[in-house]
Amino acid sequence: MTSGGATGGDGVRSDAGGDPLVVVGGGITGLAAAWEGMQQGMDVTLREASDRLGGLIRTSGMPLGDGTTMEIDEAADAFLARVPEAVELCEELGLADRFTEPAATRAMVHTAEGLRWFPDNTVLGVPLDPSDVEATGLLDEGGLASVRSEVARDDEPLTGDTSVGALLRERFGSQLVDRVVGPLVGGISAGDVDEMSLRATTPQLAAAASRPGSLSANLGEARGSAAQGPVFHGLLGGTGVLVDTLARELEQRGAELCTSDPVGRLRDEDLEGHRFVVTTGASTAADLLCGVSPGAAEMIATIPTATVVLVTYVFDAADPTVGAAVGSGASGFLVPRGSGLLLTAVSWGSNKWSHWNDGRHVVVRASAGHSKDARVESMSDQEVSAAILSDLATTAGITASPAAVRVSRWVDGFHQYGVGHLDAVERAERTLASETAGRVAIAGAAYRGVGIPACIRQGREAVRSFGGGVRLDGAVTPR
Ligand SMILES: Cc1cc2nc3c(=O)[nH]c(=O)nc-3n(C[C@H](O)[C@H](O)[C@H](O)COP(=O)(O)OP(=O)(O)OC[C@H]3O[C@@H](n4cnc5c(N)ncnc54)[C@H](O)[C@@H]3O)c2cc1C
Structure with a gap:
């Protein structure tokens, strides 16, 4: 790996077979873009501002307090297995034998009366059968009545976008949103369901709502034809294995990976003879692009973010209070927003992953911070850790x-997709293609999905778009 500006936007090697590709950002989106560039026979340079690759993916050895260490993810610990992108990339990299499934998959929810099971058989918390919610005790009779009545609804197909909360409050009542859907969906991207775009953050719910009739009935039909098998894959050794393997394979194939090499504001002359995929967070992307595509930069700059802190604790497995807590066998628990706690979600890591379960220690990963709670930003690591404890x-x-504590801060780690987000992104993409004659594309967690598979898809599609999806007149073919 090259470090420290060995290759600049101006100094990229040229390739007689096509324009060289410069990938800005070495997170999973940028690495996937670089990988796709190599598959397309392009001359690839990836430039990463920090001193390490992986961006929001990081796995590192955590001292357990007894002289041993364990490789534990500091952020993502799994990816969706029922969409193809991450699975396929791992297979291309020879990592399929590292797939592992969570041993515990069902979470609980914090209530004033204690932890309750999250309902079975839901799509993002929306029940296919009201009796599954009833069995959890999470809703009172009034809340249950609203959920039960949804099955008989005869709604018109939803057109356009709305917030997840607005749709579901109207159809299922507010208790389901506040106690079930909100903690799950709001937790996935550290956002507020009443502000989150239905189309951008919950496409399954958007697809069901675009059909007439009951949402739960439509979801049930879609579930019948959905892919089977595990919902999530982890990787033995952690998600960092994907980053490390990609980096190694890219270098072996001749890609140039430069760390500690921030890209500055692009100028028109930088674009001559090159293609750029910009995969940084939105505010950096807006700054990089304002000179070559002021229109796109202006749109991108408005995408907000939230900061999250993930604290990993290692406890002695022999402690009775720890044993009692993880003894339910749950994967962890979610905390509804109205609780007033700093904590938003807890993962019982040793219940979930066999590779974090050595019988002697219990690994607990706890999160705090979301779009409506920035308290963590002004708290020290010690204060966050103590408050979560x-x-x-x-x-x-x-x-x-x-026995051990580690605090991982993810500043601006989650982009927030407000209502109308996808339309805004599409406008930004068109403007960018038009203003840069198709030489620059944007991709990554700011735009079309925050999960690892969605980031991989965007990185690869951005590179493929240079070969045909984006014409030089700026017209973008539908994705
Ligand atoms: C706590 C947490 C838990 C998560 N859990 C999961 C999970 O379980 N499953 C899942 O699928 N997803 C999960 N995610 C989401 C997922 O990990 C991220 O959305 C994804 O990794 C983002 O990748 P990216 O490449 O788009 O962005 P990033 O990882 O942010 O990469 C962008 C890169 O650009 C670099 N950069 C910035 N400025 C410049 C510049 N001027 N020049 C060059 N480089 C620059 C940055 O340093 C960074 O490395 C989680 C995220 C977090 C924060």
Whole structure:
């Protein structure tokens, strides 16, 4: 790996077979773009501002307090297995034998009366059968009545976009949103369901709502034809294995990967003879692009973000309060927004992953921070860790002192997709293609999905678009 500006936007090697590709950003989107560029026979340079590749994906050895260490993910620990992009990329890289499935898949939800099971058989918390919600005790009779009545609804197909919360409050009542859907969907991207775009963040719900009749009935029909098999794959060794393997394979094939090499504001002359895929967060992308595509930069600059802190605790498995907490066998629990706690979600890591379960330690990963709660930004690591420990006592009864603690901060880690987000992104893409004569594309978690598969898809599609999807007049073929 090259470090420190060995290759600039102006100094990229040329390739007689086609324009060289410059990938800006070395997260999973940028690495996937570089990989696709190599598959297309392009001369690829990837430039990463920080001193490491992977961006929001990081797996590192955590000291357990007894002289041993364990490789534990500091952010993503899994990816969707029922969409093809991450699975296929892992297969291309020879990583399929590293796939592992979570041993615990069902979560619980914090309530004032204690932890309750999350309902079975839902699509993002929307029940296919009201009796599954009833069995959890999460909703009172009034809340259940609203959920039950949805099955008989005869709604017109929804056109356009709305917020996840607005649609579901109207159809299922607010209790389901506040106690079930909100903690799950809001937690996935650290957002507020009442502001999140239905189309951009929950395409399954948007597709069901675009058909007439009951949403739960439509979801049930779609479920019948959906792919089977595990919902998530982890990777033995952690998700960082994907980053490390991609980097190694890219270098072996001749790609130039430059770390500690931030790209500055692009100028028209940088674009001559090159193609750029910009995969940084939205505000950086807006700054990089304002000189070559002011129109696109202006649109991209408006995409907001939220900061999240993930604290990993290692406890002694022999502690009775820890044993009682993880003894349910749950994968973890979600915390509804109205609770007033700093904690938003807890993953019982050792229940979930066999590779974090050595029988002696219990790994707990706890999250805080979301679009409506920026308290973590002004708290020190020690303060965040102590506040979450206090919340773990309140919610799960853990009173033990951890043997080890690690605080991972993900500043602006989650882009927020507001209502109309996809239309805005499409406009930005068209403007960018038009203003740069199709030489620059944007991709990544700011635009068309935050999950690892969605990022891989966007990185690869951006490169493929240079070969045909985007014409030089700026017209974009539909994705
Ligand atoms: C706590 C947490 C948990 C998550 N859990 C999951 C999960 O379980 N499953 C899942 O699928 N997804 C998960 N995600 C989401 C997923 O990991 C991210 O959305 C995805 O990794 C983002 O990849 P990216 O390449 O688009 O962006 P990034 O990873 O942000 O990469 C952008 C890169 O651009 C670089 N950069 C910035 N400015 C410049 C510049 N001027 N020049 C060059 N480089 C620059 C940055 O340093 C960075 O490395 C999680 C995210 C977080 C934060």
